[in-house]
Amino acid sequence: QVQLVESGGGLVQPGGSLRLSCAISGFDLDYYAVGWVRQAPGKEREGILCLSSRDGTTFYRDSVKDRFTVSRDDDKNTVYLQMNSLKPEDTGIYYCARRDNWGWCPEDSLRYDVWGRGTQVTVSS
Secondary structure: OEEEEOOOOOOEEOOOEEEEEEEEEOOOOOOOOOEEEEEEOOOOOEEEEEEEEOEEEEOOOOOOOOOOEEEEEOOOOOOEEOOOOOHHOEEEEEEEEEEEEOOOOOOOOOOOOOEEOOOOEOOOO
């Protein structure tokens, strides 16, 4: 069974850091891309970035390029989202999702076939 489970969310002060985890099962990271999507309160979901098994990271939001990084640990079957210099506008539910496209990240930043349930990130003083 294909699953993605997020963890690591919480409350952090502006300027702080947080690392989210996406534990995957039922598929091989060598053949799929995994992306991160967030949904701010009262707003629609927006794709943030994606880790391809072929060509690295694709960023969909310029606002996170210098602050967020994505990585994976194959031994732990986990994809990580490291978030630094967090801002209140980063608040939202963060989802990881799988893209079934031979390892390539989607052009449409929301086009994934399997989603996790999300983890809440709140940036506030």
